[in-house]
Amino acid sequence: MKCKKGLWSPDEDKKLRDYIVNNGLGCWSSVPINAGLQRNGKSCRLRWTNYLRPGLKRGGFTKHEEKIIMTLHGMLGNKWSQMSRHLPGRSDNEIKNHWHSYLKKKSAKLENIKAKSMSVDTVNEELSSASSVKSRGSSLEPSQHMEELSAGHAEPSDYSKEVHLKIPPKILFSEWLPLNSDESQEATTDGGSLSDDTQEGISVSNLQPSPELDIENSIYDLIFEDNMCPNYNIGDVRMYSCDELYYYASPSLLNSGSL
DNA sequence: AACGGATCCAACCGCCAGTAC
Protein backbone atom coordinates (compact mmCIF):
# COMPACT_ATOMS: atom_id res chain seq x y z
CA MET A 1 0.00 0.00 0.00
CA LYS A 2 1.28 3.44 -0.92
CA CYS A 3 1.82 5.44 2.25
CA LYS A 4 0.75 9.03 2.29
CA LYS A 5 3.11 11.63 3.75
CA GLY A 6 2.78 15.19 4.85
CA LEU A 7 0.20 16.98 6.91
CA TRP A 8 -2.76 15.08 8.30
CA SER A 9 -6.25 15.99 7.11
CA PRO A 10 -9.15 16.37 9.58
CA ASP A 11 -10.67 13.23 8.04
CA GLU A 12 -7.52 11.21 8.73
CA ASP A 13 -7.43 12.54 12.28
CA LYS A 14 -11.02 11.46 12.79
CA LYS A 15 -10.35 7.98 11.46
CA LEU A 16 -7.33 7.51 13.70
CA ARG A 17 -9.04 8.94 16.77
CA ASP A 18 -12.17 6.86 16.27
CA TYR A 19 -10.17 3.71 15.77
CA ILE A 20 -8.07 4.15 18.92
CA VAL A 21 -11.07 5.22 21.01
CA ASN A 22 -12.94 2.09 19.93
CA ASN A 23 -10.06 -0.37 19.95
CA GLY A 24 -7.47 1.04 22.28
CA LEU A 25 -3.74 1.22 21.77
CA GLY A 26 -2.15 -1.88 20.32
CA CYS A 27 0.12 -2.79 17.47
CA TRP A 28 0.82 0.42 15.58
CA SER A 29 1.70 -1.38 12.38
CA SER A 30 -1.85 -2.74 12.17
CA VAL A 31 -3.54 0.58 13.00
CA PRO A 32 -3.41 2.12 9.52
CA ILE A 33 -4.75 -1.07 7.92
CA ASN A 34 -7.62 -1.45 10.36
CA ALA A 35 -8.39 2.26 10.51
CA GLY A 36 -8.40 2.62 6.74
CA LEU A 37 -5.50 5.04 6.62
CA GLN A 38 -2.86 5.25 3.93
CA ARG A 39 -0.17 5.93 6.48
CA ASN A 40 2.51 3.85 8.12
CA GLY A 41 2.32 2.83 11.76
CA LYS A 42 5.03 5.20 12.81
CA SER A 43 3.22 8.14 11.36
CA CYS A 44 0.01 7.11 13.17
CA ARG A 45 1.82 6.74 16.48
CA LEU A 46 3.46 10.15 16.10
CA ARG A 47 0.19 11.81 15.17
CA TRP A 48 -1.53 10.26 18.16
CA THR A 49 1.16 11.01 20.75
CA ASN A 50 1.87 14.53 19.56
CA TYR A 51 -1.54 15.78 18.56
CA LEU A 52 -4.57 13.56 19.12
CA ARG A 53 -3.79 12.02 22.50
CA PRO A 54 -6.27 13.13 25.18
CA GLY A 55 -4.96 15.51 27.81
CA LEU A 56 -2.55 17.32 25.55
CA LYS A 57 -2.24 21.01 26.23
CA ARG A 58 -2.41 23.31 23.29
CA GLY A 59 -1.00 26.79 23.22
CA GLY A 60 2.12 28.45 24.49
CA PHE A 61 4.30 27.34 27.35
CA THR A 62 3.92 29.09 30.65
CA LYS A 63 6.91 30.70 32.31
CA HIS A 64 6.81 28.03 34.95
CA GLU A 65 6.93 25.28 32.35
CA GLU A 66 9.87 27.01 30.72
CA LYS A 67 11.71 27.12 34.01
CA ILE A 68 11.15 23.43 34.49
CA ILE A 69 12.39 22.68 30.98
CA MET A 70 15.52 24.75 31.44
CA THR A 71 16.25 23.15 34.77
CA LEU A 72 15.68 19.67 33.40
CA HIS A 73 17.78 20.39 30.33
CA GLY A 74 20.61 21.38 32.61
CA MET A 75 20.35 18.05 34.35
CA LEU A 76 19.32 15.69 31.56
CA GLY A 77 20.52 17.25 28.33
CA ASN A 78 18.45 16.51 25.24
CA LYS A 79 16.31 13.84 26.88
CA TRP A 80 13.04 15.21 25.57
CA SER A 81 10.94 12.17 26.37
CA GLN A 82 12.13 12.20 29.98
CA MET A 83 11.35 15.88 30.24
CA SER A 84 7.85 15.33 28.88
CA ARG A 85 7.14 12.96 31.78
CA HIS A 86 7.61 15.90 34.13
CA LEU A 87 5.35 18.16 32.07
CA PRO A 88 1.88 16.63 31.85
CA GLY A 89 0.11 17.45 28.63
CA ARG A 90 3.29 18.28 26.74
CA SER A 91 4.77 15.96 24.16
CA ASP A 92 8.49 15.46 23.75
CA ASN A 93 8.27 16.91 20.26
CA GLU A 94 6.59 20.04 21.56
CA ILE A 95 9.24 20.50 24.24
CA LYS A 96 12.00 19.90 21.72
CA ASN A 97 10.56 22.44 19.30
CA HIS A 98 10.13 25.04 22.00
CA TRP A 99 13.68 24.49 23.15
CA HIS A 100 15.14 24.92 19.68
CA SER A 101 12.98 27.89 18.79
CA TYR A 102 13.14 29.85 22.00
CA LEU A 103 14.68 28.40 25.14
CA LYS A 104 18.02 27.56 23.58
CA LYS A 105 18.60 31.23 22.91
CA LYS A 106 17.46 32.14 26.38
CA SER A 107 19.78 29.54 27.82
CA ALA A 108 22.66 30.79 25.69
CA LYS A 109 22.10 34.27 27.05
CA LEU A 110 22.33 32.98 30.59
CA GLU A 111 25.46 31.00 29.69
CA ASN A 112 26.95 34.15 28.26
CA ILE A 113 26.24 35.99 31.48
CA LYS A 114 27.70 33.11 33.41
CA ALA A 115 30.86 33.07 31.26
CA LYS A 116 31.38 36.78 31.83
CA SER A 117 31.05 36.35 35.54
CA MET A 118 33.34 33.33 35.49
CA SER A 119 36.11 35.35 33.86
CA VAL A 120 35.60 37.98 36.52
CA ASP A 121 36.07 35.30 39.15
CA THR A 122 39.28 34.14 37.47
CA VAL A 123 40.69 37.65 37.57
CA ASN A 124 39.61 37.86 41.18
CA GLU A 125 41.65 34.80 42.02
CA GLU A 126 44.73 36.16 40.29
CA LEU A 127 44.44 39.50 42.03
CA SER A 128 43.73 37.80 45.30
CA SER A 129 46.82 35.63 45.13
CA ALA A 130 48.97 38.58 44.05
CA SER A 131 47.91 40.95 46.77
CA SER A 132 46.82 38.49 49.46
CA VAL A 133 43.51 40.29 49.58
CA LYS A 134 40.82 37.86 50.59
CA SER A 135 37.80 40.02 50.99
CA ARG A 136 35.14 38.99 48.49
CA GLY A 137 32.19 40.81 49.94
CA SER A 138 29.92 42.80 47.72
CA SER A 139 28.41 46.22 48.08
CA LEU A 140 26.15 45.55 45.14
CA GLU A 141 23.01 43.49 45.10
CA PRO A 142 23.26 40.45 42.83
CA SER A 143 20.32 41.70 40.85
CA GLN A 144 22.36 44.80 40.05
CA HIS A 145 25.20 42.63 38.79
CA MET A 146 22.75 40.73 36.66
CA GLU A 147 21.30 43.90 35.22
CA GLU A 148 24.73 45.26 34.37
CA LEU A 149 25.86 42.02 32.80
CA SER A 150 22.64 41.57 30.92
CA ALA A 151 22.77 45.09 29.58
CA GLY A 152 26.33 44.58 28.38
CA HIS A 153 27.62 47.36 30.62
CA ALA A 154 29.88 45.13 32.58
CA GLU A 155 32.38 43.62 30.19
CA PRO A 156 35.11 42.05 32.29
CA SER A 157 37.72 44.23 30.63
CA ASP A 158 35.85 47.30 31.86
CA TYR A 159 35.78 46.23 35.44
CA SER A 160 37.93 48.06 37.91
CA LYS A 161 40.03 45.93 40.21
CA GLU A 162 37.97 47.19 43.10
CA VAL A 163 34.78 45.97 41.51
CA HIS A 164 36.43 42.64 40.73
CA LEU A 165 37.16 42.11 44.35
CA LYS A 166 33.61 42.85 45.34
CA ILE A 167 31.91 40.35 43.11
CA PRO A 168 30.82 37.35 45.07
CA PRO A 169 31.08 33.83 43.68
CA LYS A 170 28.11 32.40 41.97
CA ILE A 171 26.82 28.90 41.71
CA LEU A 172 24.43 27.59 39.11
CA PHE A 173 20.94 26.95 40.30
CA SER A 174 21.18 23.31 39.26
CA GLU A 175 24.24 22.99 41.46
CA TRP A 176 22.34 24.38 44.36
CA LEU A 177 19.58 21.79 44.08
CA PRO A 178 21.47 18.97 45.85
CA LEU A 179 21.87 21.29 48.84
CA ASN A 180 18.25 20.66 49.60
CA SER A 181 18.87 16.97 50.11
CA ASP A 182 18.43 15.67 53.66
CA GLU A 183 22.15 15.29 54.14
CA SER A 184 22.86 18.86 53.17
CA GLN A 185 20.00 20.12 55.25
CA GLU A 186 21.50 18.42 58.28
CA ALA A 187 24.89 19.88 57.56
CA THR A 188 23.53 23.39 57.35
CA THR A 189 21.14 23.23 60.23
CA ASP A 190 23.28 21.62 62.91
CA GLY A 191 25.63 24.58 63.02
CA GLY A 192 28.61 22.69 61.68
CA SER A 193 30.63 23.55 58.62
CA LEU A 194 30.07 21.54 55.49
CA SER A 195 33.60 20.27 55.19
CA ASP A 196 37.15 20.93 56.23
CA ASP A 197 38.27 22.12 52.81
CA THR A 198 36.05 25.18 53.02
CA GLN A 199 38.28 27.03 55.43
CA GLU A 200 40.45 28.70 52.81
CA GLY A 201 38.25 31.08 50.83
CA ILE A 202 35.36 29.44 49.04
CA SER A 203 34.99 25.83 48.15
CA VAL A 204 32.17 24.52 46.06
CA SER A 205 33.21 20.89 46.35
CA ASN A 206 30.10 20.19 48.36
CA LEU A 207 27.88 21.97 45.92
CA GLN A 208 28.37 19.73 42.90
CA PRO A 209 25.34 17.81 41.65
CA SER A 210 25.15 14.36 43.15
CA PRO A 211 25.39 11.45 40.72
CA GLU A 212 21.98 10.23 41.75
CA LEU A 213 20.30 13.57 41.50
CA ASP A 214 16.69 13.17 42.52
CA ILE A 215 14.83 14.91 39.72
CA GLU A 216 11.48 14.70 41.38
CA ASN A 217 12.83 16.49 44.44
CA SER A 218 14.51 19.03 42.24
CA ILE A 219 11.26 19.80 40.50
CA TYR A 220 9.56 20.05 43.85
CA ASP A 221 12.23 22.47 45.01
CA LEU A 222 11.77 24.52 41.89
CA ILE A 223 8.03 24.67 42.31
CA PHE A 224 8.45 25.52 45.96
CA GLU A 225 10.86 28.31 45.22
CA ASP A 226 8.84 29.63 42.32
CA ASN A 227 5.54 29.74 44.08
CA MET A 228 6.44 30.35 47.68
CA CYS A 229 9.85 31.93 48.04
CA PRO A 230 10.98 34.09 45.16
CA ASN A 231 13.55 35.84 47.30
CA TYR A 232 14.44 34.47 50.69
CA ASN A 233 17.20 33.21 52.95
CA ILE A 234 18.06 29.62 53.68
CA GLY A 235 20.33 29.72 56.66
CA ASP A 236 23.33 31.73 55.59
CA VAL A 237 22.65 31.32 51.88
CA ARG A 238 20.69 34.03 50.16
CA MET A 239 18.42 32.80 47.39
CA TYR A 240 17.55 34.91 44.40
CA SER A 241 14.96 34.56 41.70
CA CYS A 242 14.75 31.39 39.72
CA ASP A 243 14.94 33.42 36.54
CA GLU A 244 18.58 34.07 37.13
CA LEU A 245 19.18 30.40 37.88
CA TYR A 246 21.91 30.97 40.35
CA TYR A 247 22.54 32.45 43.72
CA TYR A 248 25.20 34.33 45.57
CA ALA A 249 26.46 33.41 48.95
CA SER A 250 26.18 36.28 51.40
CA PRO A 251 29.31 38.38 51.97
CA SER A 252 29.26 37.81 55.72
CA LEU A 253 29.23 34.09 55.19
CA LEU A 254 32.11 34.28 52.75
CA ASN A 255 34.18 36.44 55.06
CA SER A 256 33.63 34.05 57.92
CA GLY A 257 34.74 31.14 55.77
CA SER A 258 32.02 28.98 57.21
CA LEU A 259 30.37 27.95 53.97
C1' DA B 1 1.96 45.82 -1.78
C1' DA B 2 5.91 42.92 -2.57
C1' DC B 3 9.82 40.70 -1.24
C1' DG B 4 13.15 38.08 1.48
C1' DG B 5 14.89 36.46 5.71
C1' DA B 6 13.63 34.61 10.25
C1' DT B 7 10.90 31.79 12.97
C1' DC B 8 7.75 28.17 14.18
C1' DC B 9 6.15 23.60 14.28
C1' DA B 10 4.32 19.27 12.34
C1' DA B 11 6.19 15.50 10.42
C1' DC B 12 9.82 12.52 8.62
C1' DC B 13 14.24 10.00 8.98
C1' DG B 14 17.61 7.10 10.84
C1' DC B 15 19.32 4.74 14.60
C1' DC B 16 18.92 1.74 18.53
C1' DA B 17 17.07 -1.57 21.88
C1' DG B 18 13.84 -5.05 22.91
C1' DT B 19 11.27 -8.98 21.44
C1' DA B 20 9.41 -12.78 18.77
C1' DC B 21 10.38 -16.43 15.90
Next chain:
DNA sequence: TGTACTGGCGGTTGGATCCGT
Protein backbone atom coordinates in the same frame (compact mmCIF):
# COMPACT_ATOMS: atom_id res chain seq x y z
C1' DT C 1 22.11 -17.73 17.60
C1' DG C 2 20.70 -14.90 13.89
C1' DT C 3 17.17 -12.30 11.64
C1' DA C 4 13.12 -9.55 11.15
C1' DC C 5 9.95 -6.68 13.16
C1' DT C 6 8.34 -3.07 16.21
C1' DG C 7 8.33 0.90 19.14
C1' DG C 8 10.80 4.71 21.02
C1' DC C 9 13.85 8.40 20.68
C1' DG C 10 16.57 12.44 19.08
C1' DG C 11 17.96 14.97 15.00
C1' DT C 12 16.53 17.15 10.99
C1' DT C 13 13.61 18.92 7.33
C1' DG C 14 10.33 21.63 4.85
C1' DG C 15 6.17 24.21 4.46
C1' DA C 16 3.51 27.89 6.59
C1' DT C 17 3.57 32.08 8.81
C1' DC C 18 5.50 36.25 10.66
C1' DC C 19 7.96 40.43 10.36
C1' DG C 20 10.94 44.01 8.86
C1' DT C 21 12.31 46.69 4.84
